[in-house]
Amino acid sequence: DVTVPNTGNWAIHYEECCRNAAILNMMLPAGESHYFYTNFMVDTLNSSPVFLNPPIVLAQDSVPFYYNPLPFDADGDSIAWSLDIPLSSNGTPVAGYTLPPSDSLFPFNMDPLTGEITFLPNTLGNFQVSLRVKEYRNGVQIGEITRDMQIIVVPSSNRPANVSVNSNTFPYNSKNYTIAPGAPFNMTVSVIDIDGQNLRLSGAGEPFLLANNPAVFTPINATACAGGTLSWTPTAAQARTAPYVIGIRVSEDFNGQVFQSDLSVSLRVGNSAGLGSINANSAFTLSPNPSNGAFNLQFTTSSSESVRVSVMTITGKVVSSFVNSQIVNGVNVIMVNDLGLSKGIYM
Numbered sequence: 001d002v003t004v005p006n007t008g009n010w011a012i013h014y015e016e017c018c019r020n021a022a023i024l025n026m027m028l029p030a031g032e033s034h035y036f037y038t039n040f041m042v043d044t045l046n047s048s049p050v051f052l053n054p055p056i057v058l059a060q061d062s063v064p065f066y067y068n069p070l071p072f073d074a075d076g077d078s079i080a081w082s083l084d085i086p087l088s089s090n091g092t093p094v095a096g097y098t099l100p101p102s103d104s105l106f107p108f109n110m111d112p113l114t115g116e117i118t119f120l121p122n123t124l125g126n127f128q129v130s131l132r133v134k135e136y137r138n139g140v141q142i143g144e145i146t147r148d149m150q151i152i153v154v155p156s157s158n159r160p161a162n163v164s165v166n167s168n169t170f171p172y173n174s175k176n177y178t179i180a181p182g183a184p185f186n187m188t189v190s191v192i193d194i195d196g197q198n199l200r201l202s203g204a205g206e207p208f209l210l211a212n213n214p215a216v217f218t219p220i221n222a223t224a225c226a227g228g229t230l231s232w233t234p235t236a237a238q239a240r241t242a243p244y245v246i247g248i249r250v251s252e253d254f255n256g257q258v259f260q261s262d263l264s265v266s267l268r269v270g271n272s273a274g275l276g277s278i279n280a281n282s283a284f285t286l287s288p289n290p291s292n293g294a295f296n297l298q299f300t301t302s303s304s305e306s307v308r309v310s311v312m313t314i315t316g317k318v319v320s321s322f323v324n325s326q327i328v329n330g331v332n333v334i335m336v337n338d339l340g341l342s343k344g345i346y347m
Contacts, residue, residue: 004042009142013037015089020150024125026086027096034148035087041142048143049073049133052204053247055149056260059121060156064106068116068247068262069147071133072206077142083110084132086148100127100151107345112312114245116264121153158254161193163263176243176266181236185267189228191250198253199226205246207232207267217248232267239270293341297334307332311339312347319346 004010014036021030040048052070059065071081085093099108106120110131117129128150135143167187169177179185191199203217215232228248248263285298297309311320320339 007042009039009041011037011039013091017089019088019094019128020126022126023128023150024123025098025100025127026094029094029128032086032088032094035089035091036146036148037087037091037144038146039144045075046077046137046142047074049077049079049135049145051131051133051145051147052206052209053249053262055147056262057150057152058257058259059151059153060158060160060259061121061124061153063121063160065119065121065151066116066261066263067118068114068245068264069131070204070206070245070247071115071131072209073135074209078136079133080136081110081112081115081131081133083108084130084146086128086130087146094128097128100129100153109345111264112347113243114264114266116262121151124153124155127151127153154257156254156257156259158197158252158257158259159193159195160259160261161191161197161199161250161252163250163261164190165263165265166190175264176268178268178270179232179234181234181239181269184233185231187230187265189230189248189263191226193224193226193252195252195254196224198223200251201226201228202249202251203228203230203246204249205244207234207244207246210238213238215246217246230265234267234269241268241270243268293338295336297336299332301332307334309334311341313344 002012015033017033019026019029019032019034023029026032038048050072052072053068056067071079073079083099085097088094100119101123102108102119103122108119110117128148131147133145134141165173165187167177167185169179169185177185189201191201193199200221201219207215208217213235215230217228217230219228220226230246243266246265246267248265249260250263251258251260287296289295308321310318312318319341
């Protein structure tokens with residue numbers, strides 16, 4: 001805890017030598033320092049952003065990795081997150097840093113909408129990852145936090161637990177829902193481990209922290225077969241455009257190791273038509289995918305209105321945006337010929 005003498009902008013950093021020599025995605029890790037920092041605005045109305053979920057440090061070779069740090073700001077300020085380059089002495093970027101290696105069809109990525117980090121490990125060893133969260137109020141940046149974490153990719157004969165969900169809201173077994181205020185939302189999580197290992201579930205996310213009418217996750221931990229129930233009936237006061245993101249973490253014990261995986265669930269509260277977005281009952285397809293730059297975007301809407309289509313990089317940067325004002329009630333198709341984009345992955 002740090003008490004500062006007056007309001008205004010403040011910066012705090014911490015530095016220590018040296019990093020783990022076993023890290024593989026740095027040029028000379030043992031010669032690099034740890035450097036962490038936070039910038040924050042001190043006033044009577046501001047708290048810094050935080051990460052609600054602790055890191056997952058153990059990854060299994062050739063098994064998809066899912067981790068959501070759950071960036072969150074208690075004041076409701078806008079926050080934006082991204083992958084970053086770890087910093088060394090005096091805040092200089094670490095030399096020769098690259099993202100952890102991954103299968104080319106499942107590259108290392110941080111979802112700009114949910115914060116979920118995913119990749120398919122294909123190289124054993126220690127790898128460093130750095131995250132950055134920026135806080136904005138009225139379009140002005142007023143804070144920033146970072147997190148460094150190591151992910152250790154290990155060989156294992158563990159067969160990952162199978163996780164499935166079922167809800168009382170369409171599309172029933174999805175990770176993205178739109179909930180009407182006052183409508184009860186219930187989702188069951190079922191976990192089966194064919195290795196017969198101990199299973200533990202936990203939940204984290206903003207809905208559990210709400211002062212009024214919080215969500216509740218009730219886990220049922222057991223061996224081989226476990227589960228849990230997520231329940232929430234949001235009020236009209238909790239409706240908003242931005243989704244609430246919940247992380248359900250599954251932990252399984254195997255030969256003295258603990259493998260963990262996060263299931264990210266996005267809950268948007270409000271009348272979908274009023275939010276100006278495609279509602280939860282929409283059929284949404286993009287074909288062909290992958291494409292050579294020409295593709296068709298097909299979806300269903302429940303009203304006639306203009307629709308904005310934005311194309312983003314995996315870091316959230318908008319590279320193309322256009323409006324089609326001919327959207328009608330029912331099935332619509334937008335045909336895109338060529339956006340002039342370089343080869344890569346886009347959202």
